[in-house]
Amino acid sequence: MNLRRDVFQAIADPTRRAILLLAASQAMTAGAIASNFDTARPTVSKHLHILTECKLLVQEQNGREIYYHLNPKKMKELADFIEPFRKLWDDRFNKLEAIMKKYSR
Amino acid sequence: MERQTKVNAEDGKQELVITREFDLPLELLFKAYSDPGIVEQWMGTKVLKLENKRHGSYQFETTDPKGIKYGFNGTIHEFSPDRKIIRTFEMENTPFGVQLEFLEFEKLTDNTSKLSMHIVFRSVALRDQLLQLPFAKGINMAHNRLQDIVSKLK
Numbered sequence: 219m220n221l222r223r224d225v226f227q228a229i230a231d232p233t234r235r236a237i238l239l240l241a242a243s244q245a246m247t248a249g250a251i252a253s254n255f256d257t258a259r260p261t262v263s264k265h266l267h268i269l270t271e272c273k274l275l276v277q278e279q280n281g282r283e284i285y286y287h288l289n290p291k292k293m294k295e296l297a298d299f300i301e302p303f304r305k306l307w308d309d310r311f312n313k314l315e316a317i318m319k320k321y322s323r
Numbered sequence: 324m325e326r327q328t329k330v331n332a333e334d335g336k337q338e339l340v341i342t343r344e345f346d347l348p349l350e351l352l353f354k355a356y357s358d359p360g361i362v363e364q365w366m367g368t369k370v371l372k373l374e375n376k377r378h379g380s381y382q383f384e385t386t387d388p389k390g391i392k393y394g395f396n397g398t399i400h401e402f403s404p405d406r407k408i409i410r411t412f413e414m415e416n417t418p419f420g421v422q423l424e425f426l427e428f429e430k431l432t433d434n435t436s437k438l439s440m441h442i443v444f445r446s447v448a449l450r451d452q453l454l455q456l457p458f459a460k461g462i463n464m465a466h467n468r469l470q471d472i473v474s475k476l477k
Binding site: 308 | 327328329330332341343345346347348351352354355361364365366438453454455456457
């Protein structure tokens with residue numbers, strides 16, 4: 219239960235969501251991920267640590283480099299990637315419904 | 324709260340289905356898709372062209388708060404009032420390419436109706452990218468909001 223809360227805490231942060239999005243496109247080293255942000259490298263490391271701890275990111279040793287990639291299983295559990303898309307359509311349809319109700323009277 | 328709008332995107336498939344039940348009679352639901360003035364209201368877009376017929380086409384244009392214009396267009400393959408619309412959809416100047424949409428309108432009761440949108444993409448990757456678009460946009464918006472707040476503090 220505690221772990222589950224951690225996952226949602228992990229994605230509540232916009233920088234960590236951005237990291238997940240980056241890792242979704244391809245496996246990346248910590249340096250490559252950090253180069254996408256203005257924040258200090260240790261800050262990015264801290265974010266990577268949190269994301270790895272709650273298993274949203276998986277570390278993979280490749281020679282001397284450690285690559286981070288997305289754990290699709292965990293992301294699916296979370297299903298949060300789709301949620302903003304669903305929300306977008308939900309908002310649109312709510313608007314449609316509200317507008318059309320005026321026509322029904 | 325109940326989730327009225329459902330999105331079903333199965334893993335590894337190049338399609339997705341969006342369904343929604345409306346507290347509206349079928350005719351009004353369909354009208355929201357066929358009347359250009361109403362489409363403009365709920366989609367928040369300008370309707371440049373909307374030809375509701377087989378082999379007809381449509382063109383929308385959306386302007387963001389910065390004044391940048393985005394174009395959308397497509398061709399209508401089937402237009403059956405209160406029943407079905409089959410059309411293509413394309414966001415201009417984006418790498419997403421064209422998608423095929425099957426819109427089915429269904430009467431549930433006299434005052435309720437259901438819409439099902441079945442969207443087919445060229446590839447699984449393109450579908451997944453599109454699904455992630457609002458997610459990415461949300462990140463940008465969060466950053467912009469943060470910038471706004473920070474600039475006000477200066």
